[in-house]
Amino acid sequence: MINVVYFAWVRERIGVPQEDIETSAETVMELVAELKSREERYDLAFSDLESLRVALDQELSDFDAPLAGVREVAFFPPMTGG
Template identity: 60%
Template sequence: MQVLYFAWLRERVGAGREEIASDAPTVAALVEELRAKDERYALAFEDLSAVRVAVDQEAAEFDAPLAGVRELAFFPPVTGG
């Protein structure tokens, strides 16, 4: 699946997008895989309360299933003004 990172997440991971092959059943499980993969991901995902996720361009929660997902995006909360 294509994984996209926006704003400070992109800066911490060091990439705006990457292709990831994973058998993780949920977004949360994938995040744990990424955290274990490299310190950059551990830093990016250290505080999940500051991270939002979209699954195939729809807002989702971290317990969302990943079966059949083509695109996953991580981004900081958006504020209006």
């Protein structure tokens, strides 16, 4: 079981701030593919991965990172300074 957390417009598109997901995905990209196949709202939220960042257990990571041992996956848009 992995806790998946959504921030900003990702949360708005999916409609929930977080959810626990039972998955057989071995990488973040496989998890994204599973989520996109669920419903149109997920497909829309993950339609442009160039505009998304991912953190595994609160550490910035890559979409090809393995999920073994990970408890939390967070998706969010890039942060901008200002």
